[in-house]
Amino acid sequence: MTTYAIEVPAVVTLPVAGTDAKFPVRRVYCIGRNYAAHAIEMGHDPDREAPFFFQKNPNNLDVSGEFPYPAKSSDVHHELEMAVMLQSGGDNIAIEDALNHVFGYALSLDMTRRDLQGEQKKLGRPWEIGKAFERSAPVGIIHTVDDVGHLDRGRVELKVNGEVKQEGDLNQMIWKVPEMISYLSEYFTLAAGDVILSGTPAGVGPVQRGDTMDISIAGLGAMTVPVV
Numbered sequence: 001m002t003t004y005a006i007e008v009p010a011v012v013t014l015p016v017a018g019t020d021a022k023f024p025v026r027r028v029y030c031i032g033r034n035y036a037a038h039a040i041e042m043g044h045d046p047d048r049e050a051p052f053f054f055q056k057n058p059n060n061l062d063v064s065g066e067f068p069y070p071a072k073s074s075d076v077h078h079e080l081e082m083a084v085m086l087q088s089g090g091d092n093i094a095i096e097d098a099l100n101h102v103f104g105y106a107l108s109l110d111m112t113r114r115d116l117q118g119e120q121k122k123l124g125r126p127w128e129i130g131k132a133f134e135r136s137a138p139v140g141i142i143h144t145v146d147d148v149g150h151l152d153r154g155r156v157e158l159k160v161n162g163e164v165k166q167e168g169d170l171n172q173m174i175w176k177v178p179e180m181i182s183y184l185s186e187y188f189t190l191a192a193g194d195v196i197l198s199g200t201p202a203g204v205g206p207v208q209r210g211d212t213m214d215i216s217i218a219g220l221g222a223m224t225v226p227v228v
């Protein structure tokens with residue numbers, strides 16, 4: 001039996017609807033700029049740019065139901081995203097095979113210290129201090145594929161203090177979930193426990209302490225996240 005030189009860090013786990021069994025998180029990938037603000041994509045678009053990804057840390061995912069306003073920023077933005085949870089993975093996964101690796105889906109927020117991200121962008125530096133801060137990704141309960149199927153269309157909405165700020169449809173994703181999984185698997189070995197935040201529709205903007213975010217995605221229900 002292995003003994004450890006220090007205390008073993010806790011495994012990050014997420015709740016799953018309809019069961020007490022938890023989903024253990026391995027890695028968190030986030031896709032950048034993935035919604036066309038206008039027309040629904042139909043098939044292949046030769047003009048679309050290759051997707052790009054960044055990562056958050058597994059323990060940035062937060063199921064507490066509230067978002068603590070982070071230090072070192074005065075411009076923290078909401079980004080409502082559908083999270084995709086993988087039950088298996090591999091390298092060079094074919095697009096046609098990709099959905100077989102999906103365990104379920106959840107509501108999530110890719111909260112962003114936009115001011116810090118902007119400074120890093122200007123300097124050509126990595127984004128971590130803007131993106132991968134503590135509790136930067138509030139996430140809801142996971143709905144399994146067995147329960148809700150695969151979600152590729154349906155309304156996506158975020159309100160701040162009752163006012164709609166972000167709205168779109170899952171079918172406006174430029175890179176669809178199977179394409180995202182396939183593309184990522186060319187660069188990384190995907191595996192059970194990986195989580196992909198699938199990008200945000202138009203309308204991102206700042207929140208303040210005391211605000212309330214109401215988020216919903218058709219098929220995944222709704223969640224209220226106060227900024228504390």
Ligand code: MN
Nearest residue numbers: 079110199200
């Ligand atoms: Mn995002």
